[in-house]
Ligand SMILES: Nc1ncnc2c1ncn2[C@@H]1O[C@H](COP(=O)(O)OP(=O)(O)OP(=O)(O)O)[C@@H](O)[C@H]1O
């Protein structure tokens with residue numbers, strides 16, 4: 001049993017970018033969390049991710065991004081489970097892995113606004129405190145206590161924008177961590193194909 005306070009940042013991370021890094025770091029500090037676990041989804045139920053990076057490539061980029069920051073780590077629970085990723089399963093698995101820990105599920109305004117459509121929202125809210133963060137272009141809905149909104153610097157980067165830049169040949173440097181930019185270049189990711 002531990003009294004650890006653990007943040008959980010679920011996402012598609014296709015690819016991970018500086019918006020994710022700032023949110024993880026800022027919420028970690030603001031809520032005095034012991035660590036934040038990034039959890040790449042196998043397949044997000046609301047997204048069609050065919051044609052982008054593979055689950056193995058997305059988790060590899062997350063691992064590169066957290067290297068050197070002891071507060072951040074990456075879990076493969078969702079990718080290892082496979083299928084569609086429901087956060088109720090993510091949190092159940094992480095609670096079993098970290099008995100006694102208090103979990104905080106971190107989500108951007110766009111994700112929070114659709115929370116009522118997620119699988120088993122009531123149970124979800126019992127498994128973790130939800131932490132909403134603002135995101136450019138998305139108003140943040142009110143979260144009922146004990147769920148929280150944490151103010152962080154707004155970083156106007158999205159994975160969609162990173163992928164768009166790759167298709168048009170614009171730079172992604174400084175929008176993603178340097179080792180992630182190198183990985184994207186080395187694996188020739190996001191150069192063509194569909195996007196939403
Ligand atoms: N720039 C950002 N500022 C705040 N929150 C963010 C930002 N980018 C992503 N998030 C949040 O991080 C989580 C994971 O995001 P995700 O991996 O889907 O990235 P994304 O940039 O939204 O991707 P895409 O553009 O492909 O939809 C979500 O809760 C999302 O709201």
Ligand SMILES: O=C(O)c1ccc[n+]([C@@H]2O[C@H](COP(=O)([O-])O)[C@@H](O)[C@H]2O)c1
Pocket residue numbers: 009010011012013039041043044045046047085086087088111117118119
């Ligand atoms: O549990 C659900 O029903 C559910 C529905 C949509 C999204 N989620 C989770 O929300 C997190 C952020 O999603 P996204 O679209 O920003 O990648 C990610 O961990 C998803 O698995 C979860």
